[in-house]
Amino acid sequence: MARHFAKHITLIQEGSxxxxxxxxxxLVILGQRAREQGVxxxxxxxxxxxxxxxxxxxxxxxxxxxxxxxLASFEFRDGSGMTTxxxxxxxDSEDTPTCVNYHxxxxxxxxxxxxxxxxxxxxRTVNVVGLHHAKDDYNLVERDNPxxxxxxxxxxxxxxxxxxxxxxEEKEGxxxxxxxxxxxxxxxxxxxxxxxxxxDDPQLVFLAAGGTPEERQSAGExxxxxxxxxxxxxxxCLAKGDYREGSIYSFMLDPVEGVATxxxxxxxxxxxxxxxxxxxxxxxxxxxxxxxxxNATTNGSGDLADLAEGNSGFVTYHWDHPETPExxxxxxxxxxxxxxxxxxxxxxxxVDVTPPEFTALGVPPSWxxxxxxxxxxxxxxxxxxxxxxxxxxxxxxxxxxxxxxVLFSAVFLRKHI
Numbered sequence: 001m002a003r004h005f006a007k008h009i010t011l012i013q014e015g016s017x018x019x020x021x022x023x024x025x026x027l028v029i030l031g032q033r034a035r036e037q038g039v040x041x042x043x044x045x046x047x048x049x050x051x052x053x054x055x056x057x058x059x060x061x062x063x064x065x066x067x068x069x070x071l072a073s074f075e076f077r078d079g080s081g082m083t084t085x086x087x088x089x090x091x092d093s094e095d096t097p098t099c100v101n102y103h104x105x106x107x108x109x110x111x112x113x114x115x116x117x118x119x120x121x122x123x124r125t126v127n128v129v130g131l132h133h134a135k136d137d138y139n140l141v142e143r144d145n146p147x148x149x150x151x152x153x154x155x156x157x158x159x160x161x162x163x164x165x166x167x168x169e170e171k172e173g174x175x176x177x178x179x180x181x182x183x184x185x186x187x188x189x190x191x192x193x194x195x196x197x198x199x200d201d202p203q204l205v206f207l208a209a210g211g212t213p214e215e216r217q218s219a220g221e222x223x224x225x226x227x228x229x230x231x232x233x234x235x236x237c238l239a240k241g242d243y244r245e246g247s248i249y250s251f252m253l254d255p256v257e258g259v260a261t262x263x264x265x266x267x268x269x270x271x272x273x274x275x276x277x278x279x280x281x282x283x284x285x286x287x288x289x290x291x292x293x294x295n296a297t298t299n300g301s302g303d304l305a306d307l308a309e310g311n312s313g314f315v316t317y318h319w320d321h322p323e324t325p326e327x328x329x330x331x332x333x334x335x336x337x338x339x340x341x342x343x344x345x346x347x348x349x350x351v352d353v354t355p356p357e358f359t360a361l362g363v364p365p366s367w368x369x370x371x372x373x374x375x376x377x378x379x380x381x382x383x384x385x386x387x388x389x390x391x392x393x394x395x396x397x398x399x400x401x402x403x404x405x406v407l408f409s410a411v412f413l414r415k416h417i
Contacts, residue, residue, distance in 0.1 A: 002097050002129045005040060005047045006116040009127075013119060021257055024120055024271040029333050031058045031268055048128040049121065052091055055232040057121045062135045066267045067236030069142040076102035076111075087140070090128055104132055119221075120271045122228030148237035152189055155181045159264075160245035162374070175248075175374055176347050182243065182250045183351045183370040186262070190368075191355035193230050197223055198357075209363070239264045247322050250372045255297070255307060255350075258290035261368065265322055266339070277337050282316045289317055289338065293369055297350050307367045312349040319344040321375050346373030 012018070012026045034040045034047045035058070041047070046060025054070040072088040078101060085100040090113040092098070099112040111130040118125040133140055157177040165171040198205050201223075208219035237243070243250055249264030258273040275290040286292040291302065296313030298306035320340025321327050327340045348371035354363055 001040075001045070001047075002112045002114050002127055005034070005129065006114055006127050009116050009118060013117070020119075021259070021273055024259070025273070025333060027118070027120055028268055028270075028272045032333075034058060034060050035063055035268075044132060045130055048131060049118070050091065050126045050128060051122055051229060051232055052124055052126065053229070053232070054087065054091060055236075057118075057125065057232070061132075063267070065135065065141060067232065067239070069145065071140060071142060074140045076100050079103045079108055090131070091126055093126055099130075119225070120228075122232065123225035145234070145236055147234045148241065150234070150237075152185050153234075153237045153241055153243065155185065155242040157181050158242040158245070159248040159250075159372075160242075162372075163246040163248045171374060172345075172347075175372060178248070179250070179347050179349055179370060179372050182372070183349055186250075186252055186368075186370060187351055187353050189234070190353035193227050194355045194358060196230060197226055200226075235262075238262055239267070247375055248372060249322075250370065252368050252370045253293075255290075255294060255304060255367055255369050258293070266320070269339075272333070276332070276339075277335075278318050279337060280318065280341075282318065282343065286315065286317050289315075292317060293348055296348060297369060304367075307350050309350060309352050309365075312347065314345055314347055316343065316345045316376070318342065319373070343376040344373040345376055346371045 008030055009027070012023055012030065018026065031049075037043065041060045043061070047058070048056060048060060049058040050056055050070060054072050056065050056068050056070065059065045070087050070091075072086065072091060074087045075083045076085050076087075078084055084102055089098060089100055090111065093113040094115050097112045097114045099110055102109055102111060109130060109132060111128060113126050113128040115124055116127050117123055135141075155178065157174055159178060162171060162174045162178050165174055204219050204223060207215045208223055209216075211219060238250065244264045250262065251260060251264065252262035253260045253274060258275045260269045260272055260274060263269045273290065274293070275288060277288060278286055281287040281292075283292055285295045285300075292315045294304065295302050296315045297311045298304070299311075318338050318341050320329070320338075321342035321344075324340075324342055327342045329335075329337055329340050332339045348369050351368050351370055352365040353368050354366045359365075
């Protein structure tokens with residue numbers, strides 16, 4: 001089974017004519033299938049994808065453990081209480097299965113793991129099959145991420161404050177303040193990741209910026225994978241605490257392809273483009289969600305050259321409400337449609353996540369759209385776009401190192417503008 005699941009991943013990435021965006025979408029669908037009862041999951045045996053540091057990037061049984069960390073030093077025990085191996089044994093597995101014996105809930109069991117490259121999860125990823133445990137086994141799973149104690153994950157206006165506000169006008173005002181606070185924090189986080197990559201491997205950064213086309217491509221891909229690995233250490237912090245409460249959560253996406261590089265609720269949307277169709281659009285420009293977002297942040301022009309720092313607007317569209325299961329749009333990815341039919345009004349704002357140090361070196365802006373939304377009871381509200389100032393964004397492969405923060409990233413999806 002470990003080989004079988006890894007083979008599916010390989011076929012998606014290497015054995016087809018799919019573009020990178022299409023591959024990312026197929027990987028998202030495969031991840032969903034792995035969490036559903038079926039070929040890859042019978043409730044007792046399922047697949048878990050883990051990065052080499054132990055961070056969970058897909059869990060077949062406990063989806064809310066996504067971005068949590070397994071303790072590498074955890075000791076597996078047999079029926080007599082003797083230690084067999086540690087989790088590190090599984091994390092060290094290569095492209096042939098490594099198996100360990102262990103004892104769980106009165107049963108002798110076997111867990112097997114093998115390494116498989118997943119471009120959108122930061123490169124080398126460990127596929128584990130047969131590891132079964134309780135969700136709250138904090139001897140195995142890290143209870144709290146100490147990285148979340150960073151001031152980056154404290155906000156002056158929290159998701160809880162927005163969620164708890166009952167007055168519609170006040171709620172909308174708080175939403176704007178929340179998004180602006182999140183945007184500032186995410187810019188700092190992205191900048192830190194970029195500077196760490198520059199410190200760790202300056203030669204790789206220079207190749208991505210000024211090498212031959214082949215060198216730029218190769219270095220850009222490697223930097224992208226490394227940025228994801230760094231980001232996974234704190235990505236889980238964006239889905240709790242000040243950043244998440246009830247139906248309020250933040251998201252960030254690449255405006256070129258619409259690829260979600262952060263989603264504080266739907267982790268399976270990481271790497272998936274929001275270029276999805278709304279079958280019953282609320283706004284005249286809202287049939288395609290990405291197009292509606294671009295129109296709102298370009299003063300209605302729809303031209304990416306008009307993106308600029310601080311451009312913002314409201315967009316109203318249909319989406320999945322996290323607390324309303326009956327609004328789900330089943331099979332939405334296969335249909336290329338929105339995931340649900342609740343009415344959502346989001347405030348979105350454009351930010352440049354290029355570190356100031358890189359800007360001083362002549363690195364062009366790397367635009368992201370940051371936002372969050374509230375759910376409405378009726379369709380009376382129409383979104384509006386706030387005026388944008390003209391500025392022409394450019395893209396180099398160096399910007400790949402700034403994408404970070406993702407499970408399924410836009411690392412290979414950048415277009416030259």
